[in-house]
Amino acid sequence: MTRTLTVGLDGSPESRAAAEWAAREAQLLGLPLKLVQVWEPVPAPMAQAPLLGPETHQHWTERTTRETAEGIRLRHLGLDVITERLSGRPAEALTGAAKDAELLVLGSRGLSGVGGFMVGSVGLSVVAHAERPVVLVRAGEQAADEHEMDPVGIPSAAAPFRPVVLGLDTESPDEELIAFAFAAAVRRSTSLRVVHGWNPPPYYAYGLSVDLELHGELARSETTALAEVLLPWCKKFPDVEVAEESSYGSPGNQLVDASREASLVVVGRRIRRSPFGAHIGSVTHTVLHHSTAPVAVVPHN
Template sequence: MRRTVTVGLDGSPESRAAAEWAAREAKLRGLPLKLVNVGEPVPAPTAREPLLGADPLQHGSELSETGAPPAEGWGRIRRESAEGLRLRHPGVEITAEQLPGRPGEVLAHVAEDAALLVLGSRGLSGVGGFLVGSVGLAVVAHAERPVVLVRAGEQAADEHLMDPTGIPSAAAPYRPVVLGLDTDDPDPSLVEFAFDAAVRRVTSLRVVHGWNPPPYYAYGLSSDLELHTELSGQQASALTDLLRPWRQKFPAVEVVEESRYGTAAIHLVDASREASLIVVGRRIRRRPLGVRIGPITHAVLHHSTAPVAVVPHG
């Protein structure tokens, strides 16, 4: 079965931004784009229960938690969105589907047949980062395919370097792809996703590794320059050794290695300001009491200023 780039669409600004990003990604990958709306069926109003002028297309910060718009509302969203996307992204095959159920659960299931699932999140006013709601977090935590979070207002030019006039331009080269990598527990699917994203964008890959010393070293590390230098060299060598076969597999990709002392999440959020895409991982752990995203991925999701791809792995 041919996979698709699938996007959750509910008519909100953030879901429209996600659809634009997904259309660009579908074109890069040569895949179809599927627009999906999910929600519980909305009962028709009765004479005793009027809608009081409420607009059924006014949604919250993400996909609707309470239900989808009526069929005619979704039909209008679908037509307008699909027509606009076809005009702006010629050559991309676009389909649309409406599914009943709870958005978090249904979208995680829909992701199984997708190359990746794209969702929108509200950008934080005045500062960089996302406002990731419960639907987005639920999907990221349960989906077993890559999920990309895109901020409201995200523009194509935001992924690119500045043109000669000093303005970000979609005609300029892409900004680097940034990969957050743990050298103690690397997963091939995560690394390959990041290299593949860099290849498709014809850009460099910036690999960021944050490290902290073992507890028995930590006390004296700040005052022991020799020990700090030794540990830094060990961490940098480990990163180089890990990436060597990937450099050979993707010789066209320029790789920039950064092994930095401190919390990985802080370094990744800082790197997101100059990135076209941040790639982080989530270990799949099936537990009876729920699924965790992980503290680093959770922090990056909320504070990155670039789209974030979360790649689940075993």
Template sequence: MLRTVTAGVDGSPESRAAAEWAAREAHLLGRPLKLVHVLEPVPEPIAQAPFLGAETHQLWDEGTATEAPPAEVWGKISQETAEGLRMRHPGVEVTVEHVTGRPGEVLCAAANSAELLVLGSRGLGGIGGWLLGSVGLSVVAHAERPVVLVRAGEQAADEHEMDPAGVPSAATAFRPVVLGLDTGSPDESLIRFAFEAAVRRATSLRVVYGWNPPSSYAYGLAAAPELQQMLARSVAAALAEVMRPWRQKFPHVEVFEQSRYGSPAHHLVDASRDASLVVVGRRVRRSPLGAHIGPVMYAVLHHAAVPVAAVPHG
């Protein structure tokens, strides 16, 4: 069965931007697009409250108890979104799915059965939608497939180079794809995802590695600049060694390697300003404390200037 590109929609500007991005990516991938809207059920305490009558439950179900649109309005919004996407992307098959359940669980399941899941970077709180600040980050932390986060207002032109007039234009070439990489634990699925994204966009790949020396080196680096230069050359050589076989696998992708002293998150956020997409890995951890996304990805998801693909790996 052909995996879909799936987008979570809730009627917000953020989810509309995510759906548009997902439609463009579905076109590049040659995949169908599925729009998923989550209808959260009545909270258990209210469902079991004996002093609330049928009328109150009906109001909650219709959304009037929380000023949220009733289910039929959500259905209309989703269908209108789908129709707009079909008109703007005639080559993409678009379907809509309404699912009742806990947003985090539903969206995580949707991600695991999709080629990738696309979400807006903000959402509606409460019964009216899913709060991406918590739910979205939970999906990123638990999903077994790539999740892409898109900010409100994201336009197709934003991913492209400037035209002769100095304005971003969808008629110009794509900006580079940026890959955040740790040479100490490079993962094939993460690197492949970034290269394939660059191939689809016919653009270059910029590999960013931010490094910090062991604490025992800190004083020495400050006192001896030549030591920092030696370490920098060693780190650059390690990055080049990791990328060498990938350059051979993808000879048509121009690769720029950047290894810089300092915070990886800072360098990735900085590189995002001239990128079309930032790709960051998330190591899958199965521990009693639960899944988490790590400080680098957390910072990039919150501060990157372009869509961010969170790619889970072993």
């Protein structure tokens, strides 16, 4: 069965921005685009109200999906657009829809006056439980936002893509995560910027700020470790220009800073099947809420 690039659609500006981003990505991947509308049954008391009954709700959701699909077909000629309507709780339905998707794309509200996302409970739940990559896209995201500035200082869709940014932990590097980031850079014909933030072991921390020699030794060790992890991937993708950045400090903050010049930020999430405990690591959580570029969360074992 051919995988699709699937996007969750609810008629909001956030989901429409996600659908536009997903359409562009589907064309880069050469895959069909599936628009999924989740219809949550109207509670019985509300169903009795003539303007809020299930028939009205169903008509509105079907119209939203149909109009969005028609608009995408007009703007992205040749793209195969499929629509699907699911019933149930949105987070559960979208997590299920992700199983057969190459990517699942969701919209996320931009914080007013502040760079970054406002990730709702549905988005966080899907990111935490989906076993396929999930991309969060800001409301208002335009194609030109992913590209470099033109000669007069305006982002242009005709200009090259900005770099893809990968957040990498050298202590437990995952092949799926790294492969996803390199492939994203290849599709965009752009470079890959690999960001590795590190902090010293606790028994070093107190003396590090005054011991410059120790700081330099640890920095060289971390830089070497990053280069060793990436070496086979650079050989596998010789056409991708790779910028390696290993810096002392918070990985999450460094990735947020890097997102300002990125077309896409790629981070990982370790799959945890236990119903208890956190399912989104602190670095990924920080990036989800504060990145100014679309964020791809790649689950891995």
